[in-house]
Amino acid sequence: MEAPKIRNFYAVKVTGGQEISVAIMLEERIKTNDIKDVYSIVVPPGLKGYVIIESSGPHVVKFIITGIRHVRGVAPGLVPKSDIVSMVSKKPTGPAIKMGDMVEVVAGPFRGMQAQVVSYDSSRGEVVLNILESAFPLQVTIPVDQVRPVKKT
Template identity: 30%
Template sequence: MILTARTTRGREKTAINALESKVKGKDVDIRAVFHPEDLQGYIFIEGNEADIRKVANDARNINGIIDEEVEVDEIEKYLSEEQEDIKLEVGDKVEVIGGPFKGEEAKINRVDETNREVTIELLDAAVPIPTTVDADMVRKKAQQ
């Protein structure tokens, strides 16, 4: 069974990480969790309905389960595309796409691949203060 969970918009990957941490080491039937990039505010969870509801109920950034099962053919278009993982590196110029600094330009000072975080320095700030944000909250700017 596949169910759809409503999430805080822009926090889909955080919600997935919260679910994964709740499932680890527990005897629950959740087989897959997935978020299509172009569908903000929702994630799909495959598994036993009772287990999905129990785990999602107290997972961070999940705001509820939609009471309608999703068929695989309805989400197949999202599954067939392979997405290229864009590598972030120290010195890259990025745009912050979420959180309190949304819309700001920044430069990457450090990359923590284990925790999927980057330490950035805002370019337009009067005093440059290093700030650590989720790597999903920045988008690499095109080279000029």
């Protein structure tokens, strides 16, 4: 019976803003050298300057990053799996709103205007609003994080 493969997450320091290009170069190196001990490459959203590599050991990570442009080295220690899951899992965005709610636009060209929610698409994170302060009927679609429910007193 084959021994279970150990999977650890290693943080690779890269030049800020070059995370995706480094991940693509690492992927190409893994494919051309037919390396089987790298299981995933994660570019965490919101974490600038790091690429996470899931591998069987640090020697594999050091081998694939050697000579890659914009790579600054491997951060000491391992990244816990729970941190990776929290980085890449989908978080609920925006306020809890439903059709017919009165909202205030807090960003964008309609900032400060009152509106009524016509529809809300939670999968896309967008809300269709009927702007109340315009001289003619105006419906706009904006991201849900740009609206805030109006507090009724």
